[in-house]
Amino acid sequence: MADDQARLGEGQQVVHTVTSARRNIAAGLLSGVLVLTVPGTASATWPPSEGSQGNTKQSGSSSAGTLISKVTYSGSVRANGSGGAVQPVSDWTPPACWYEPRSVAEFRNYVEAMYTETINTPGQANYAKASVGQFRDIYKDGKYKDYNEDAADEGNWWVAVQNPDRLNDPASWECSELPFWVANNDNPGVPQAVTPKILAEAAYAAIRLPDTEVTLAPANNTKVNLPTWAWLDQAEFREVSVTASLNAGSLNIQATTVAKPVALKLEPGTGDAETYPASGVCTLNSDGSIGEGYAKGKADLTPPCGIRYLRSSGGGVYHLKATITWQISWSGTGGAGGDLPDGTFGSTQDIRVQEAQAVNR
Incomplete structure (x- = not known):
């Protein structure tokens, strides 16, 4: 059968x-x-x-x-x-x-x-x-x-x-x-x-988690030694949940499991790079976002979350891996609840790194 x-x-x-x-x-x-x-x-x-x-x-x-x-x-x-x-x-x-x-x-x-x-x-x-x-x-x-x-x-x-x-x-x-x-x-x-x-x-x-694609500035194409800012918008990366229910025979119970993003880990895809912070782990901000969006006037600042590539990718690309750590908790029928093991979910993005062009005056 x-x-x-x-x-x-x-x-x-x-x-x-x-x-x-x-x-x-x-x-x-x-x-x-x-x-x-x-x-x-x-x-x-x-x-x-x-x-x-x-x-x-x-x-x-x-x-x-x-x-x-x-x-x-x-x-x-x-x-x-x-x-x-x-x-x-x-x-x-x-x-x-x-x-x-x-x-x-x-x-x-x-x-x-x-x-x-x-x-x-x-x-x-x-x-x-x-x-x-x-x-x-x-x-x-x-x-x-x-x-x-x-x-x-x-x-x-x-x-x-x-x-x-x-x-x-x-x-x-x-x-x-x-x-x-x-x-x-x-x-x-x-x-x-x-x-x-x-x-x-x-x-x-x-649980279905959102794709882990970080916002970058510059986006996907950057220069050697130029800090690349990385961040996750609070509106796109918020907690998600699944409720499992059972009504069978004489048993009627349920539980809701919640996944909350708490940290982003950046792996540049090459040893010729530096991460911000040095650990490569960007933690959650007080407003629920991760990292900080780039804006005009920040070019000379160090990003709170980002990467600086030290060598060109040549004719190819580097594979930047972005992995989010999710904190998992649950609550259920009768007031039961607690924590479950943290989980991770990540994806890769192609980053092209070019040599910076000198300007002769």
Whole structure:
């Protein structure tokens, strides 16, 4: 069964297959080993916000053969796989997978659709049919009865889903439990159970950042030993945010992740250059801008943010790299919040440097 193509867009729902669950169905059943999570116990830290869980409302929505993530994203959201993604400055990465709740109707419809599709597909291998049949039996007439229909208002099925930005990441195997039942307001008992923080971390990966092209004076063509001023306008480089929301089963939570530009690093593209300041790092001004715009009368001044090239680029160009550091924070349902690792995003600009022409008098 082919996976749905996940796409991110402003206010658009993320749709993707619970691939890890299917892998584990096949691996577990064929090996004769089935690991089923025991429902969690009530915990003072669960649910993750006051009033976020209660009686289950059955929506019954499903897609034939697939379960889809109920997480939606809004704000400055980039298309899945496109550019503009913030890069963490450390080895931290957003979650590759997590667990979400599903109503009895949603989970039953998913399993039955998967079973029907597998059994009726021409040429389908017998072991695949046997595996999906055994999986269905667990929930229909085995460990559980009729998908826990009699307890539909008392809890939810929890299933593994993948972060659409990390569909092919081996880390998605970490969510390896088969779907399991959890009573309302009980802790699911798995470390990857979705919380506002996990939503915030997923939103981190979904943020679309503006292209990092600094304004230069002179623009793109400069002279040897002539200070080149560089700056970022406050109106163009302001904070951006993405809100990730989940309304699934009886869980209703959200988190907003905010990225704020705090510094610009200039790398001239050659060792024959000096930066202002010497570190090449221009910090945020009090008005939210970075650097200072050039104006007539400043020719003899040293720019607070800029470059001075010491050698001509000849017939070519230097590749100036401009990288912005973004400070990341989040806030979520129930007053939760905090900081996430800083991120960077940069791009290059071509700079042509010419020899200054002497004037004979």
